[in-house]
Amino acid sequence: MVRSTGYTVTVKETETVAAASPVGEHRLPLSNLDLLLPALDVGVFFCYKKPKGKHCRSLASMVWSLKASLAETIETYYPFAGEVVANSAGEPELLCNNRGVDFDVAQADVELRSLRLCDPSESVEGKLVPHKKGGVLCVQVTELKCGSLVLACAFDHRVADACSTNMFLVAWSELSTSKPLSCLPTFRRSLLFPRSPLRVDRSFDRLYVPFSSLPPPEPDHSEEAINRIYYIAAADIDRMQSSTKGRTKIEAFTAYLWRALAKTAAPGDNWCRMGIVVDGRARLRDTAMSSYFGNVLSIPYGTLRVDELLRMEVAEVAEVVHSWLQREATEEHFRGLVDWVEVHRPEPAVARVYSKEGGPACVISSGREFPVAEVQFGWGKAAFGSYHFPWGGSTGYVMPMPSATADGDWVVYVYLLKKVAEVLEAEQPPVFRTLTSDYYLP
Known part of the structure; x- marks a missing residue:
C-alpha cells in the first residue's frame, strides 16, 4: 500500500x-x-x-x-x-x-x-x-x-x-x-559499429567526458529541484516561433527557455548552458535506422555568458541555437560520436552538459513524437499522457510533448530547480500554463 x-x-x-x-x-x-x-x-x-x-x-x-x-x-x-x-x-x-x-x-x-x-x-x-x-x-x-x-x-x-x-x-x-x-x-x-579506421574528432571532448575526467563536485547548496507538468497553447508556440524569423518551434522554444534560465543565475555564475537531445535516426543514411531499437541520441549544447543572454532578444538567441544545433545534427556527428566512445571503452562517459561545471544548465528532450493519440487499447483515446523523468541531477530536464486534448498544444514535463520554475510561471505574456483537470477533462 x-x-x-x-x-x-x-x-x-x-x-x-x-x-x-x-x-x-x-x-x-x-x-x-x-x-x-x-x-x-x-x-x-x-x-x-x-x-x-x-x-x-x-x-x-x-x-x-x-x-x-x-x-x-x-x-x-x-x-x-x-x-x-x-x-x-x-x-x-x-x-x-x-x-x-x-x-x-x-x-x-x-x-x-x-x-x-x-x-x-x-x-x-x-x-x-x-x-x-x-x-x-x-x-x-x-x-x-x-x-x-x-x-x-x-x-x-x-x-x-x-x-x-x-x-x-x-x-x-x-x-x-x-x-x-x-x-x-x-x-x-x-548499424552503429565504429568505423575502421576510427576517425576521432577531439571536438567531442567538449560535448562528452569520461567519468574519470569529470570535474570535482561543487559544494552542495541544496537548491530544491521540483517536477512539474505544464501545457503551452498552440497560439503561444506560434507567437514564439514568429518572433524568431523562420526558426523551428524547438529552436524558438530553446531560446525562450535559455533566456529564462539565465535570469536564475546565482552571483558568480558567469555562464549558462543549454542542450537539446537530438535523435540520430534521420541523420544516419540507412533505411533500417528508422526502426532501430536502442539509443540513437546525442546532446549538443551551447554556452553563453549570463549577462550576454540577458541583453539578447529571443530571435538572437534562436540564431545561436540554430548554429550549434545544425553543426552537430549530422551523420558525421553521430558516426564520430560512436568512434569517440570506442576510444574510451570500457570507461563510461557522459554528456558534459550534465556535469556540475558552474552556472545554470538545462537539456530539452525529444518528446515531440510522443504517440499519445495512437496508444489505444480498445477503450478510447487517452485523456492525458506524459513522460516522467525525475532523474535527480542538478541540470534541468524539459520534455515537450503533443497534447492529447488540443491539436497544436504542448504538454511539457519539467524537472527544474524551483527558482527556475518560478521564473517560467511569472513570465509575461504567459507561456508555461498551469495544468488543471479542466484542461484534459473539459
Missing part, C-alpha cells in the same frame, strides 16, 4: 508477464551510444477516462487484454523482457532470457479529476508510475475511484530511448486491438 497526500494506492495483483514464444536465450551487446547512458529509469503514463458505450469494459477484461497483448508484444520487443548484466569488461549488456515484465494491478481512492498532475511528485511518482525492481521494463495498471484507468511503465534508459519506447507502446496497442504491427524493430548493432 502506498499512501500519499490526498489518496492511497493499493496493489491488488502482482504478476510477471513473459513471452509465450520467446527467442532463444542470448546476449545482445549495447551499442556505443547506449553506453553513454547511466543506469536510470524513465517513466511514462497514460490516463483513460472510464470506458462507456461501445468501449465499456470491466477492469478484469481490460487487464486480461493488456497482459495477453503484452506477452505477444515482447515476443517482438524481446529486450524489454530481459535483464541488464555485466560483460567480461564490466560494461552493461542485455541478457535476452525472457525474464518477463513485472505487472502490477492497483486501485487508488481518487478520481481522475482530483489528481494534481501538475505536481507529479505528489500525484505520480511511486504511486501511478511504478519503481522498477528488476528486469528492463515494469508496468502498473491503476483503477481510479471514478472508473478511469492509468497505465504506466518504467524502463531502463540504457536499453531504449523515447523513440524506441514509442515504437513499443504503439505496437502493444496495435496487438491489443488485433491490428498488424505497423513497424517491426531492428536490433542490428552493426
